Amino acid sequence: MKDFLQQIIYGINAGSIYALIALGYTMVYGIVKLINFAHGDILMMGAYFGLLAITVLGLPFPLAIVIAMLVCAAFGMIINKVAYKPLRNAPRISALITALGISMFLENYFVVQFGLEVRKMPEIAWLKGEVFIGGLSIPKVTFLIVGLSIACMIALQFIVRKTKVGKAMRAVSEDMQAAKLMGINVDKTISITFALGSALGGLGGVLYSVAYYQVEPYMGILPGLKAFVAAVLGGIGIIPGAMFGGFVMGIIENLTKGFISSSWSNAILFGILILVLLFKPSGIFGKNTREKV
């Protein structure tokens, strides 16, 4: 039982990072119906910017997080402007392929700039070590990761539900043309969505590299894919769904590793994607929406 709870704690640790990334996927999908496959690479960029802010600029860790988030937000907006905006009226598959292209471009650009070698994220002294509660050991970094991701989800929910920008987002998501007719600046709204999503991706990247010490150009691919499955599992486009999906993925992954076998964990995780798509394509939190004619 203790082992089981311990594995769940490690699962929540991994899952909250997936949740952060999944939030970015889900926001962008919710508004422009685009699966932004470059999102995993935003995570990688966030990790690099965090690393550079700490090692080159010598900034303290919280400031490095802010910088990584800001720079990633800027890159998110640029990617949207350069790659996705011109394709807004093109078939959806074109935008999807472009997203893959952007993903490859970013990976390879970082290989050229930084080389393939694995860089070590410096240790953050106040995040080192564990806290023991009732015989269970909880890494300090877990508190930070879980706290930040829940805070981010609440903030996002607030922005989407309570603010004017959020209202505009919901309107654009519902009907882009009608929103435009109502005087909503659609381009600006989409741009803000990308900025928010990418900032979360950047945050996820810094936290990921702190939890797993290492930074390299291809580090975003696998967590990106897992977060995508998380977003689909929770119901893509739904913010609490992405959060829930992330935690479920992390917990399933760790239980698989702990009680079945490490070699099986990825197979089982991606198997979930197939099952969800077969039996409940709209996801756990999704409603079955009927297409209006």
Place this chain on the structure above:
Amino acid sequence: MKRALAIILSLVMMFSILTLAGCSKEEVKDKEVVEDTDNPEGETTPDAGAIKVGLIVPKTGQVAQYGIAVENAAKLAVAEVNAAGGINGQQVELISYDNKADAAESISVFNRLVDNDKIVALIGPVISSTSLAVGPLAEEAGIPMISPTATNLNVTVGYDYVFRACYIDPYQGGTVAKFATENLGAKKAAILYNSGDDYSTGLAEAFKATFEQAGGTITNYEGYTVDDKDFKAVLTKIKGNGPEALFVPDYYNTVGLIAGQVKEVGLDVTMLGGDGWDDVQKEYAEVMEGGFFANHYAADDPDPIVQDFITAYKGAYNGETPNALAALGYDAAKIMLAAIQTAGSTDGDAIRAAIKATDLDAVAGHITFDENGDPLKAISMIKIVAGELKLEAKVQ
């Protein structure tokens, strides 16, 4: 659109400056040629008369540190031979390419070395998977090849032209298991290995077999995939079985990652590993403290051959202490060059026969070859103490 482009370009520029200022990345040169300028006989134009030897090493990627060490050491060996007048009056030209630790890339650079550069012998590749890819091609082309460090059993099996300068995985894994039972008195051990890697699986299997033969119990035999970053779940599972030792036969980056998480989950074990651990003390000294691994040589070995090599290497490369990979790279180059000298020609078959008959005192121990082309020599067990490598025992 123009404005967007301008923004991007300026960002890219800023970014490049930041990178250049921050992390001076080692420039990857495609082709480097070692010539010795001090040599009085060097007047013979190196291109016309030089003996061309190829070198394939990974200089980018996960194991870049290995490739760079092997390259430096091989250059040193070639420079020493050239300074002493070359081989039978001819200078040696070393042509080096980066294979990015990738099997497909290794094949293409091998073809380039043979077709364009017309090499007579090959030193490399460094890691097992790439050596397994190049071996059959070297055999077919009749180019004698010596891998400094490919430890997988199958690298040399069935090939006449393929040799190596290091001992093989079963031997290494078995020695670590023997060390664990005899020197550490371990009864229970767990194994955590990369199931997608030939090197890692080879060592894991050998360790398991020897450890069980000696009466020990393997509590966990866990594989993981190459992209795994989170080992906390599986380490917690291992913790439940209470092993005294944990054998992790992988390369330094992954080993460092796992060692950090061993501490995080509070697993109290002695960590054991193979030669892939070399250099792990540089970035992960704190979490690796007290770990043991099998290696090819120890820098604190008092043998004069070892100390001479270390002095020469430090002199050539800003006082850097050579790692085991460098020692093997140096040995491999010395074996190959000595064989070309003995053969008295650049004929592939003559060189092959000469390598086979090698009987040489090398940095990583006295070397002779068995019928497969694998060397027969001693193994050093190293302990990591305060970020330093200390020779614990030499196992024959």
